[in-house]
Amino acid sequence: MSSTDPVPDLEAGIQYWATQPANYDGVLGGFGTGPLPRVDALGSRRFLLELLPELSIVPSPFRSISTPVSETRRVRALDVGAGVGRVTSDVLLPLVSDVVLLEPVEPFINEARSRGKASESGIEFNDSGYRVLWKGIADRSKSVTFFKGTPLDRVGYLPPDGEGDVDSKFDVIWCQWCLGHLKDDDLVDFLQRSKKALRNAKSVVVVKENLCREQANEPMSIFDDQDSTFTRSDLAFKKIFEEAGLKIIREKIQHGLPQGLYPVKMYALGEA
Ligand code: SAH
Numbered sequence: 001m002s003s004t005d006p007v008p009d010l011e012a013g014i015q016y017w018a019t020q021p022a023n024y025d026g027v028l029g030g031f032g033t034g035p036l037p038r039v040d041a042l043g044s045r046r047f048l049l050e051l052l053p054e055l056s057i058v059p060s061p062f063r064s065i066s067t068p069v070s071e072t073r074r075v076r077a078l079d080v081g082a083g084v085g086r087v088t089s090d091v092l093l094p095l096v097s098d099v100v101l102l103e104p105v106e107p108f109i110n111e112a113r114s115r116g117k118a119s120e121s122g123i124e125f126n127d128s129g130y131r132v133l134w135k136g137i138a139d140r141s142k143s144v145t146f147f148k149g150t151p152l153d154r155v156g157y158l159p160p161d162g163e164g165d166v167d168s169k170f171d172v173i174w175c176q177w178c179l180g181h182l183k184d185d186d187l188v189d190f191l192q193r194s195k196k197a198l199r200n201a202k203s204v205v206v207v208k209e210n211l212c213r214e215q216a217n218e219p220m221s222i223f224d225d226q227d228s229t230f231t232r233s234d235l236a237f238k239k240i241f242e243e244a245g246l247k248i249i250r251e252k253i254q255h256g257l258p259q260g261l262y263p264v265k266m267y268a269l270g271e272a
Contacts, residue, residue: 081178085112180229191244
């Protein structure tokens, strides 16, 4: 890449998203009402369960009966570039106890908060047939804390007085369809900071992103000036993960998505 090639501009990216509708269709580029959200969320939950089988809430015939980890301590996840809270509601809350939702675009985070608030009041928030009540919020067994740079709001579970959890580390940091907004050195820096925010040796950063093709087995990045992002190839991601000092624990293609889209891959990264 030469120094004059375009690179993602954070502000341009945020401005692009602010023009998109604050719903599943908006964050998924028009694929919000077809099978994609279900296929994607199912693939993500399976991937997470393969990594952390102790998050399973159903008894498994394949492992001895033991107390699920969520009954012994709270399991915490960070949803990065969370949009309207799709991954939070459909992937993370079904499996973990507390989610921190991070989203810079005002209409998106407001929509996520409205959904969270509605769930807290037990109101079915129904506009297009996807999960309407966020798991564990009405009964306050689980929580979501909303961050737009600074903390904005929280729904559901509150820790007992004096046991605030905002500075706690994470068992899972989930980054989906948003890392293209960062240029390479910023992405390395972000992943290094994420690594420091992991709770223990089993904790993971999950990256779920589109992949472009490679030519001659060389890392590739394609710039898209509509949303000011890079679409990276498999080797481009792997080079960045290595620079960030993260090891690939598991990698898997998301099958079953509509034809004509970029292939989508999940990587679970942990301490090298
Ligand atoms: N991860 C969500 C949303 C994907 S859309 C999902 O899978 O449903 C991409 C998201 O990245 C948008 O919500 C957009 O606002 C967010 N985003 C854009 N620039 C960002 C930045 N610099 N930091 C964090 N998030 C960003």
